[in-house]
Amino acid sequence: xxxxxLWPAEEAWPLxxxxxxxxxxxxxxxxxGAVPDIVPFPEGCDLLQVLWCPRKHSGGRWVVPDVRWRxxxxxxxxxxxxxxxxxxxxxxxxxxxAVHPEPVPEYPHxxxxxxxxxxxxxxxxxxxxxxxxxxxxxxxxxxGTKLVGYPGWSQEPRWPDCAExxxxxxxxxxxxxxxxxxxxxxxWTPVEDxxxxxxxxxxxxxxxxxxxxxxxxxxxxRPFTHRYDCP
Numbered sequence: 001x002x003x004x005x006l007w008p009a010e011e012a013w014p015l016x017x018x019x020x021x022x023x024x025x026x027x028x029x030x031x032x033g034a035v036p037d038i039v040p041f042p043e044g045c046d047l048l049q050v051l052w053c054p055r056k057h058s059g060g061r062w063v064v065p066d067v068r069w070r071x072x073x074x075x076x077x078x079x080x081x082x083x084x085x086x087x088x089x090x091x092x093x094x095x096x097x098a099v100h101p102e103p104v105p106e107y108p109h110x111x112x113x114x115x116x117x118x119x120x121x122x123x124x125x126x127x128x129x130x131x132x133x134x135x136x137x138x139x140x141x142x143x144g145t146k147l148v149g150y151p152g153w154s155q156e157p158r159w160p161d162c163a164e165x166x167x168x169x170x171x172x173x174x175x176x177x178x179x180x181x182x183x184x185x186x187x188w189t190p191v192e193d194x195x196x197x198x199x200x201x202x203x204x205x206x207x208x209x210x211x212x213x214x215x216x217x218x219x220x221x222r223p224f225t226h227r228y229d230c231p
Contacts, residue, residue, distance in 0.1 A: 001028050001145065001201060005049050008069075009077040014066045016053035017156060022050035023083040024066055025093055027175060030070065030147065037102050039147050039172075045069040050173060050213065051193060054092040062205050063092055065213060067172070067224045094175075095202035099145075102190065106149040109140035111159050123190030138187035144179035145201065148172065151212045154231045162216035164223055169214035172224065176210040178204045206230035 003027045007013070016022040030039070032046035039048065047070050052063040112120070124135040133139055141152040149173055150156070160169050178200045180188055186199070205211055211231020216223045 001099050002026060002030070002096040003029070003098075005029050005051075005082070006047060006072055006075050006080060007049075007079040008075050008183065009079045011079075013077060013079070014051055014068075016055065016056055017152050018063055018064060018086075019053060019055055022053060022055060022085050023086065024064075025054050026051055026082075027065070027089070028099070028145070028173065030099075035103075035116050035147060037099050038101075038103060038199070040217060042069050043182055045071055048073045050175075052092070052161075054088040054090075056089055058178050062209075063211060063226075065211070065224075065226050067213065067215070067222070068152075069222065075199065085140070091202075091204035093202075095200075097199075097201070103187075104142055106142055107140045108150050109136045110153040111150055112219070134183070137184045142177050142188055143181070143184045144174075144188070145225075146174050149174075151227070152176070152210065154209070154229055158227050160227065162219060163225075164219045167218055169216050169225065171212060171215040172215045174210050175201075175203070175205070175213075177201070177205045177208040199231065 003026060006029065015022045017131060025031045028048075030048045032039070032041050041048070049068040049070070050065060051068075052065040054063070055119050057064055063148060073206050077091045083113055141150045148171055151174055161167065179198070206228060207230040209228060214225055214227070
């Protein structure tokens with residue numbers, strides 16, 4: 001996360017479509033082998049790369065992202081020094097760090113069907129009173145940066161439809177400002193990280209919110225879009 005990308009030396013580095021000539025910065029790079037059977041990689045691809053522009057944008061947009069799928073073995077000569085933007089919003093540049101993906105089960109919270117929500121709402125309240133476990137914070141969607149699963153909406157869900165085929169797009173990636181607050185970390189902190197000082201990705205997206213990336217699995221080229229969400 002936030003580190004160097006396996007980028008072909010002969011391939012143009014992505015630039016922000018709003019800020020002319022302004023290079024994007026790496027956000028995450030994930031190899032297929034690190035997330036087997038979790039992320040549906042396109043045929044012939046084993047590497048996912050996400051970049052975005054670290055500058056403020058018009059229309060209330062936090063970032064402008066770019067998603068690349070590629071075959072790692074076909075990269076050839078690697079770009080040694082990607083271009084750096086001359087202007088950045090520091091809180092939009094992830095702190096470089098290694099990630100170690102771990103599969104966890106998730107359940108919808110705000111994405112629950114209205115009828116099912118009506119049936120379960122009071123059971124959630126009773127469970128909280130009896131055990132101290134909150135469904136949203138502890139038992140449904142995992143906090144922090146993650147692949148697939150459910151977006152951790154803090155406001156009304158806004159799933160996008162594909163502009164080409166009209167089908168609802170699939171959640172690909174969440175990049176959050178933090179890896180969880182004191183409440184959620186009670187349930188989601190890995191056992192080996194218990195008691196370890198907390199370190200986040202160094203991001204401040206909106207009011208400590210997140211960016212959600214969505215893609216269409218039906219249309220050629222895997223079209224993508226994104227949403228912003230914050231408390």
